[in-house]
Amino acid sequence: MTEDQNQARDLPTAGRRPPHAENPDPGTGDAAPESNSPSAEANRVQSTPSRDEATVPTTRPPFTAPDDEVTAPLARPPAPAPADDRPPAPAPADDRPSAPAPADDRPAGGEPATSPESGRDLDGPTRRIPMSLEPVTVETEAPAPSATGPGAEPVPEAVDPAVPEEEAQAEAAPEAPAAAKAAAPRRLTSAGTLILVLLALFGFTLVVQLRSNDGDQGLATMRQEDLVRILSDLDASDSRLQSQISALETSQRQLSSGVAGRQAALAEAEKRADELGLLAGTLPGRGPGLVITMDKVKASAILNAVQELRGAGGEVLQLGGSNGQSVRIVASSYFVDAEGGGIIADNARLSAPYTLSVIGSPQTMQTALQIPGGVVASVNSNGGSVTMEQQAEVEVTAVRQAKTLQYARPAS
Amino acid sequence: MIAVLALVAGVVLGIVFHPSVPAPLLPYLPIAVVAALDAVFGGVRAKLDGIFDDKQFVVSFISNVLVAALIVYLGDQLGVGGQLSTGVVVVLGVRIFGNVAAIRRHLFRA
Known part of the structure; x- marks a missing residue:
């Protein structure tokens, strides 16, 4: 049983890995993990777990295949995965999802977390569904015979994102040049104008920030605690300088009084020397x-x-x-x-x-x-x-x- | 191309009007700019990868800016605003470097 399942899991995982590996490849060979994040940043914000989790199970299967509990989520991705797989190789894909998808979904279907995962996994492929409308129909056929709760869950989810996310299809339209080009220009105007506005705002803000940074050299942009620290520093240095000033003034007073005393003594001595000089006859x-x-x-x-x-x-x-x-x-x-x-x-x-x-x-x-x-x-x-x-x-x-x-x- | 024109238009507007930044926004504006820069580089990279998505870009742009500003605001409230803004800048800088590296490989194949 397990061996069969393992083999069956290996098959879809092995079949699924290549498309996922192909996605990051065009971007960067070594930046494969990064390629998920930057290339699809909206996914991070919107549904960050989806692609991350989608990538995680794909890497895990070869290492953790034997475990039944771990394989349960591992096997779930393959169910939606065929959507990716089938377009390139539709013939073998028909065999794989039919075998593992219902078999693995059933035991794990009771868990609530599994269905969203599968649904998130479906998000990814559904964006590319316009490229492959056929696999969607195939997939609905595949779980349909299973007719079980978990089997039925992914189906509506697979349909839901596809139907309401018309924008997603429109966004995917540029990727799929063939069909959606007719609807593309009209759709692009709404999101595209928003992008243009955002970019203009970005440039505007950038310049404003650069200017303001040029202008006021710091203090106005500083935080309150920094300002408080600077203020206390200034206070400390101010008191230090004040004490220095008083000390210097004291010494100045002492020196000036010393100078005055010396001058008085000098004048007195000169006067006395004059008198003595007159008496001694040395001065006219x-x-x-x-x-x-x-x-x-x-x-x-x-x-x-x-x-x-x-x-x-x-x-x-x-x-x-x-x-x-x-x-x-x-x-x-x-x-x-x-x-x-x-x-x-x-x-x-x-x-x-x-x-x-x-x-x-x-x-x-x-x-x-x-x-x-x-x-x-x-x-x-x-x-x-x-x-x-x-x-x-x-x-x-x-x-x-x-x-x-x-x-x-x-x-x- | 139009996007570049919009960017240039924004820059020109900023130069022409030269508004002063309101004081409460001063600590958050630089972080928001860096976050937006990250989003823009990510968008360029996605475009080169051929997986550019308008909605993704818009949402990522806005949410990046908001989250960055929120983190800094939270840091200010917690009394570690300076450190947190530094952390945000570091993280965004790493992402920008990664995106620029990908763009570079696309453009120069090296």
Whole structure:
């Protein structure tokens, strides 16, 4: 029994395989599994299981033929399969379906799933039915004698898809050039216009998408979570930059205050250096003061005058002779009477009359010099002469070289 | 031929009118375009195979676009929109490559 059935199954399967193998072949030799999917995409959406399942059993039979349960669905495909088989080889096909189709359908016919499978299998061939109208009639004849429930089921299904799916026939019309060409143009207009509209829409959308992608560089097309992530990133970097800004501002304040302090210290030091330079005689000076001219005097009289002027607040003094020499008078200055007239002040020989320029309060110094028994009185009593002139601007141009101290060091 | 003209007409319309994509559609439009591209290549291949079917093409075109957009929408709702759209693009890209390979074999026999 089983052996006979197996042989019988092998026969139709072997007879059926070639047409299925022929279908993918025109497309691609190696892309046989793919050929099902892309070539008939509508089948995937509409009735994806149909062709996939139709292909699966065709590949399986050689491996799982012995099993009765598996062979039941395997044998079912052969029932509709002859529709494919018969057109090329009608003669042997008559024998095969008559034997296996009713025999195998009966045991498995009770299952509900089998009938749709067979019906789906029928979908495939029915699309090509216009190519082979004869096999349909043969098939109806074949199950008719069986007259059983399962045998009857495929028949109406085989008829149903064929009749209502006029569109399917129309679609199959281009494949079958012969008969359906008359009805083809009218049918094509409805589906064809839809295709044209879809293609136009596709091009339109494509361009729109390309343009929009060109235009706004991303952010507008991004998802909400991406935007949130970007926003949080920006917030984090913003706070980081804010802290950086505050730190930099602090250091800038510190540096600028340091600069200001340094500038103040520098100004103070320069001021102090100026004062010290004036006192030490290294810098020329100017200011209000007295210009005193003395003639026929000795060095002691000049020394008295210098001391009196210092006591009266004279700050910067200079002693000049009529021979053009002038000496800056500082703490270490000395005056000695020179032989043959004139005096020697700080290694410079000066000849009379002498000009003593002093910067200070003119009134105070003049008063100090003119007190009774003072410098002017003693010079006059010794036969000398003193003239004083108050000036708003006394120029002291003579300077001394700063002397490097050899022993003394600052205590601090 | 007419199909190519329709495609060109759509492109021209897109260039001329240059509409802005509404914000809610922005994440789905690229995926839909890729799905439609897949359907178009499948249709070309079917045409070359001689098994082109108008109804199949229309249904596959629309359903491809809708399913792709639906998957992305579902991914957005689940919080994995980016990954799912990447997956859809990968799958469609593989299919497009297969279809283009078949078309190439048809046209160049290589």
